[in-house]
Amino acid sequence: MNRVPFTWNAAAPWFLLMPALTLLTIFLVLPLAAAFLLSLTDFDIYALADWRNARFVGWQNYAALFPSPVFRQAVANTLTFALLAGPLSIGFSFVAALMLSAPRALGKGIFRTIYFAPVVTSLVASAVVWRYLFDARLGLWNQLLSTFGLPPVDWLGNPRTALPALVIMTVWKSFGYNLVIFLAGLQNIPSSLLEAAEVDGAGYLTRLRHIVIPSLAPTFVFVVVTSLVGYLQLFTEPYVMTEGGPLHSTYSLVMMMHEEGFRWWKLGQGAAIGLSLFVGMLLLTLTQHVWRPGWTR
Amino acid sequence: MFLMLLMVWSGGCDTPPSRSIELRFWAIGSEADAIGPLIEKFEALHPEIRVIVQQIPWSAAHEKLLTAFAGQSTPDLCQLGNTWIPEFATLDALVDLGPYLATSEISPQFFFPGIWATNMMRGSPFGIPWYVDTRVLFYRRDLLEAAGFHAPPRTWTEWTSAMSRIQDQLPHGSHALLMPTNEWEPLIILGLQGNEPLLRENDCRGNFRSAAFRRAFDFYRHCFDAGFAPKIQTTEIANVWQALNAGQFAMYVTGPWNIGEFRKRFDRDQLANWATSPLPAPVSEGVGVSMAGGCSLSIFRGSPHVNEAWKLIEFLSATPQQVEFHHLTGNLPARLQAWDEADDLRDPLVEAFRTQLEQVAATPRVPEWEQIATRVYEFAELSVRGKIEPGEALRRLDEEVDRVLAKRRWMLAREDSRR
Numbered sequence: 001m002n003r004v005p006f007t008w009n010a011a012a013p014w015f016l017l018m019p020a021l022t023l024l025t026i027f028l029v030l031p032l033a034a035a036f037l038l039s040l041t042d043f044d045i046y047a048l049a050d051w052r053n054a055r056f057v058g059w060q061n062y063a064a065l066f067p068s069p070v071f072r073q074a075v076a077n078t079l080t081f082a083l084l085a086g087p088l089s090i091g092f093s094f095v096a097a098l099m100l101s102a103p104r105a106l107g108k109g110i111f112r113t114i115y116f117a118p119v120v121t122s123l124v125a126s127a128v129v130w131r132y133l134f135d136a137r138l139g140l141w142n143q144l145l146s147t148f149g150l151p152p153v154d155w156l157g158n159p160r161t162a163l164p165a166l167v168i169m170t171v172w173k174s175f176g177y178n179l180v181i182f183l184a185g186l187q188n189i190p191s192s193l194l195e196a197a198e199v200d201g202a203g204y205l206t207r208l209r210h211i212v213i214p215s216l217a218p219t220f221v222f223v224v225v226t227s228l229v230g231y232l233q234l235f236t237e238p239y240v241m242t243e244g245g246p247l248h249s250t251y252s253l254v255m256m257m258h259e260e261g262f263r264w265w266k267l268g269q270g271a272a273i274g275l276s277l278f279v280g281m282l283l284l285t286l287t288q289h290v291w292r293p294g295w296t297r
Numbered sequence: 298m299f300l301m302l303l304m305v306w307s308g309g310c311d312t313p314p315s316r317s318i319e320l321r322f323w324a325i326g327s328e329a330d331a332i333g334p335l336i337e338k339f340e341a342l343h344p345e346i347r348v349i350v351q352q353i354p355w356s357a358a359h360e361k362l363l364t365a366f367a368g369q370s371t372p373d374l375c376q377l378g379n380t381w382i383p384e385f386a387t388l389d390a391l392v393d394l395g396p397y398l399a400t401s402e403i404s405p406q407f408f409f410p411g412i413w414a415t416n417m418m419r420g421s422p423f424g425i426p427w428y429v430d431t432r433v434l435f436y437r438r439d440l441l442e443a444a445g446f447h448a449p450p451r452t453w454t455e456w457t458s459a460m461s462r463i464q465d466q467l468p469h470g471s472h473a474l475l476m477p478t479n480e481w482e483p484l485i486i487l488g489l490q491g492n493e494p495l496l497r498e499n500d501c502r503g504n505f506r507s508a509a510f511r512r513a514f515d516f517y518r519h520c521f522d523a524g525f526a527p528k529i530q531t532t533e534i535a536n537v538w539q540a541l542n543a544g545q546f547a548m549y550v551t552g553p554w555n556i557g558e559f560r561k562r563f564d565r566d567q568l569a570n571w572a573t574s575p576l577p578a579p580v581s582e583g584v585g586v587s588m589a590g591g592c593s594l595s596i597f598r599g600s601p602h603v604n605e606a607w608k609l610i611e612f613l614s615a616t617p618q619q620v621e622f623h624h625l626t627g628n629l630p631a632r633l634q635a636w637d638e639a640d641d642l643r644d645p646l647v648e649a650f651r652t653q654l655e656q657v658a659a660t661p662r663v664p665e666w667e668q669i670a671t672r673v674y675e676f677a678e679l680s681v682r683g684k685i686e687p688g689e690a691l692r693r694l695d696e697e698v699d700r701v702l703a704k705r706r707w708m709l710a711r712e713d714s715r716r
Contacts, residue, residue, distance in 0.1 A: 042704065044704060045363075045384065045387075045388065045664055046387070046664075046704060046708055048363070048366065048367055048388060049387065049388040049389055049390075050389075053708065055707075136533065154533070156533070157529065157530065157533040243479075245479060245530055246479075246530055246678075247678065247679065247682065247684070248675075262360055263360075264665075264667075264668050265363060
């Protein structure tokens, strides 16, 4: 018998982890398992009346998703949104962080507050205000365009511009958050390193390329992962501003999940969408973890 | 001291009539705010009953009712949009009102037949009409006259030529018709006017490739292709009344709620330019069918106070209360007698509604209807915006509707095999 004898020391971590594990099991693991089981049934409004009206359908809910043009469009919209908003928002926050951390920058406190203010305002309230800004006739953006002699844009009414309009609003709303994280990362770079490089004759761009960016690698990984996860869950902006239209051009995966699940009460189908999104995000995050550029290690 | 308190307490309890029965009544939107005076009168007549009115907003009503049903916390009675009745009746959530109706002074003949029909499922009534709603043609009398028409159109052909001539006379940027592409109602009404049902095989499959619906669809598309109506969604018009007031549109198929809005927002001269008319019919002159809308009162099966809830429904359906309810809310009364007694219902803008309400049809009575209606406008919009051919749009619509109704087919087949 090579059983490890019980010792209090070995068991202690489990006791300490118990509260957290219990909560995670109740609020994460069990609901996830239940949602998975639900996604294998055709649970709907008839099943709500009598659970015997629900049938086990195997992978049918998933199989029905992939050929559906609406689902494909929702996937395409969600990915396009994440791929546009992610780099833009991260790029803006990185540049703004560099400017705010420059030794000679003025009014750092004020600008930090201004940039962070959108993050703490309510998303629904900002979306409502932005809907006015995007108004085709009276909106601020079109008035600005017209002062430069440019033709007005039907921002939210044209299927081509509706999603980019949401990207613009989201970048404004969220870049302050990443900015603060970049600022924290920048403060952790030892100034001796930068000064030594300066003495050796390295210019600003060389220092940026060989010291600042490599030192911020873990920060970049964190920011990219959290932004990606956040943007793939796009919901409130289109829900408030466009209702997914026009012609489904701003319809996202989470909107589809919400509509199938809670509007049409097809909970089985809704759960299948939710879990597909979960698996997709997990794979993207893992890929990003395993296969990242050398300089971030 | 304690004894004294006890005496005061028990004495205080005896003097007012104890309202031992609490009725929970869910009303939706502005009706909940307005019915206070009616509830007070009801409570005065029935000292043993206390009515607790809870307001739920329209946007959340459907979800909240379903959640309440799932959680077994439904109210005693509720205001239900009459397109929701099939759904809740299918869930077996509502009380069959047939037996109560049999011994009551209320009779189906008191109501518009098309409206009453929306409350029937499997031959039994599951709701009593509370107020009614339909859509008619609102039009600019001055613009129609300038185009050479002295009466509103009565057939689709007349309608088309009227729109065409009005369009020719309007300045650039204005349109003969307002028909948002993300509303399913106008197209469904045109479809209901045909002589074929929207669903076939016991409401188990889509019937949108029928010749009648194709005609409706072609008429609908022509309004956009000929430039009578702009291809816009409701979210693109910041303020619809401002647009109407500015003369951007000459016609609009809409409901009674807009009478109140017009009176509130337009000045006397502008208001005088607007008139209403029952909808034109596809071929022969006469009144074209419109959609039977409105709200009914229903009792939930979970209620322990069905008899008291029925008393409240009877009270609210009586003519004086129907008239008062109309004055409180502006809603059109469901009861025919109330139309004769309420003076302001003889207003020329309202009269078209009475004529129209005699000619209303229900949308298909299946729980999946709302989902089907959404698909209808989605495919129609794709076709109107030139993304797919009309034949292709209707074929894919039927396919999609068949998919939505798959569960219903299975349910009905199972019921048949059990028999």
